[in-house]
Amino acid sequence: MRPRLSALSALLALALLGGLAVGVPANAAPGQPRPTVGQDQPADPGDAIARASRLLTSRALPANRHFDLTMTLRDVFMSRDRLGFFDSVRADVLLARPTDGYQDPGGDGYHGRSAEICGKRLCVHYALHGDDAPRRMRWVHRTLRVMASVWDFEIDQFGMRRPPSDGTRGGDGRFDVYLADLGNRGLFGYCTPEARVPHERFSASGYCVLDNDFSPSQYGAPARSSLRVTAAHEFFHAIQFGYDFREDPWLLESTATWMEDQYADGSNDNRRYLKYGSVRRPGVSLDTFSNTRYTQYGNWAFWEYLSERYGRGIVRDVWQRADARGAAADDYSVQALRQVLAHRGGLAQTLASYAAANLDPARHYEEGTHWPGARLAGTLRLAGTARVVRTLQVDHLAAENLRIVPGAGAAARHSLLTVDVDGPDRREAPAVSVEVRRPGGRTVRRTVALDRHGRGSTVVAFGTARTSSVVVTAVNASTRYRCHRMTSFACGGKPLDQNRGFRVTATVGRP
Template sequence: MRRIVTTAVAMALVGGAALSAPAVAADGDRPAGKATTGVQQQTRALEKAADKALENGLGLAPGAVPEVSDATAPETLATARRVLSGNATRRDPSATIALRDLFVKRSQLRGEDLRGADALLARPTDGAGDNQGFGYTVPEAAPLCNTRICLHYVPTGADAPPSPEWAAHNLATMDSVWSTIVDGLGYRAPLGDRAEGGNALFDVYLKDLGTGLYGFCAPERRVKKRTASGYCVLDNDYAAAQFPSGTPNDNLAVTAGHEFFHAVQFAYDYAEDPWMMESTATWMEERIASQVNDNRQYFPTSQIYAPYVPLDTFSRTSTYQYGNWVFWEYLTNRYGIGLVKKAWKQAGSLKSDGGKSSIPALQRVLRGKGGLTKVYAKFAAGNLIPALNYPEGVEYPAPKVRGAKALRRNKRAKRFATRINHLSSASYVYVPGKGLGAKKWKLAVRVAGPAKRTSPAAVVVTYLANGKRKVKLVRLNRGGDGHTKVAFSNRSVAAVSVTLVNASTRYRCNQRTLLACGGRPLDDRARFAVTGRVTKR
């Protein structure tokens, strides 16, 4: 079964018979939506925009990086108001991140702005006096509580759940999420809130959030370092009129898992790099509600299908930070489910934590596994065959490559060149064509990359006709150049892919961008080239 899938997908990468014309792909809170089955169709607009951006010398798809986080405290307040009122623009972040940003900048506000921020950060039980119009307008019913969670709701009005049984189901769902994340996976529990909800238990509120806003968690009180207590709000019913995609139960399960993990993150570092916060929360959905597959809607903006966009991108105009849950899925499939917890421990702000931003935290946990450069390079190359690299990958559509070429006895060489941004990649495929049936034929691969100090890498994968693969990491010298040679007989080889990788993690930090460490990358638009040449030895 696996051999058949491997060969079929390898051929799909290069477009079957249309090998002489390279198939060019792109270089270049939970938003509403449902798992997609048309990933390749959805990526076309991204690919076209990214190619145009390359022609203009930008090297990035629109909405990619670097976006700058230069909002003032009043602007952050205005953003949070829009998001929670249901009037979010395409450039606004999720509700959780909008409230996190407001929490971080609250101390810079004064007077009416400060009161407005406090109203947004307040719980729905603030009541009708909430000048943002977000509080409950009728007294709440008696909360439903167990030993660790209280579920708050109102018995009448627009915010009321459809039945008391649905409210109890919400409590049971959130308790199951707690059991999985805290008891089962060993993450920290949300921090205590000094009885803000009437007791010391973690509080969850049901409220009619309006179309498209599934739920959020808000940091509320700073505890130690950059840790904070918080609470969560879920939509009261996930009615089909407001949430046409998915059943109410599926939407509840996915939202509860995603948002509760944000509350857990506040116990490590509420100010962590936003791409890590959202990508790991989306990864957690797979632990909580794997059967729902809601996170597949973000495939077009994952590095499987958009490898030209840096891994640490947090975009206000696209969903890259959600799509890159696949990176954590890849890592945990290979190194164990505990790797994400170890990364958050390294990213945590307490004395016993690592105190690192996202990328140094990753480097630390991958140090004993070959290092981030090697692991990331294999991730990028492995994404060409999702069926072999993800637990459910056989259901994923095959991605496209940057270019492909059939080499023949009378046309033996092809060179590809590109520019690649940090933590991004570009893949090319060579196929043995006519006249290469003898066993003696080889493909000599020569890579020219940037200086080794910038962490370039190249991975050559030989897809054999029997369905097996041979993976080889090209050794690059100090100048970033390297070469290797692999079998290339059309009797035994279906295709050879070369994945060029810019694994640079060099930044000038604290530059108010939305990338890792708020920094500006030092090694973007790095020049790479690969030449494949048919030889007899």
């Protein structure tokens, strides 16, 4: 249980957060064991503390961007066993609840009295005075109703395990949500793990903080909509922390963003991130996490692709494989995904189908008419009898698309296009597909069979009368890592098969 800070410690923490103590070393506790699977400890615990402090205290962050305070506070929590004295004080301040008052001077502590309203499973706490106080009590009641609805959806309907009890923190064992003025810091809300579950190394209870009114002037959207998507997203993080708070951040964020659309389907707030993820940018690895580029938010579309084909329970299945509690499998993210897809065609073919679907989302997703399409690595225009060679460089868990179109001089009929591929060998899990689009919009997709050396070939009808375009999609589905290398990829690892080449030879001829 986190010790409460004394008034002197709180004043010291204020000074440290304000930058009065510079260069304090983040000393790791000697002999502290590393996790054996999952996301490794942050390389520099002090960096997570500095980021969290900046996000909590800033008054100049634009509200139309999603700043990842939840993952930053998660990193602070993960680092606590490695911190020296001064950084431990700073961490306690950052992880303190708003109702800790002067013991939570990190930016969201209530100044003065607070109150709460509770339901059967949740309590919503709010300040009675100051900037954090909600303007109308009906907003407090609305927040409780929405959180209760989110609980029903994510736990009772979707089948996830309820967050671990926090004991008497916040008053009793019910889950706690706090309202605070977050909009002027560009924050919608956040959740943080707070205390490890007894006898479990990697399961933690926590609490959430949401904005106290979601004013449209700050968030650019109706207040109810912002509340619904934020509540669905952040509460799913609290659930995740009960499974494994060390889990890879791309999995934590992409599935939480996917959950927004499952609970608040009409809000469509998460569409704003599609241009950053693998729908629009297929060459970016699926397990990428960045504090500035938002790829992990855009990759909610991958879970949408899976759930529309196999049912949304597939996301729950992955989290059950990633569960660290008891005798669970405790796979890290990509291991869990690979296991769940093993009997559904496998990860490589799934990624190839996903990449091909993103060429024309309107055809392949329920709401795809509102989605951007995938970028192309290039376009080849072939006419007559021609032969062109192009090499696609593809990172792990990513794809590249090469389009081939008949030129003006291409024979209207009787031409054939031969596509020869020379890619990585089988252990690096390459996959290649070809999509042929006919005049009028009909498409035909086929998989290119690759031998153990990554070589394969296919022949398709070509010419302006029979073919509008041919797109070759090359996928690097490698899941080979050297884990615990302090990266933001799966298992905190270094991917072993980056930037692999697929040599594509396109030849036009007559039969």
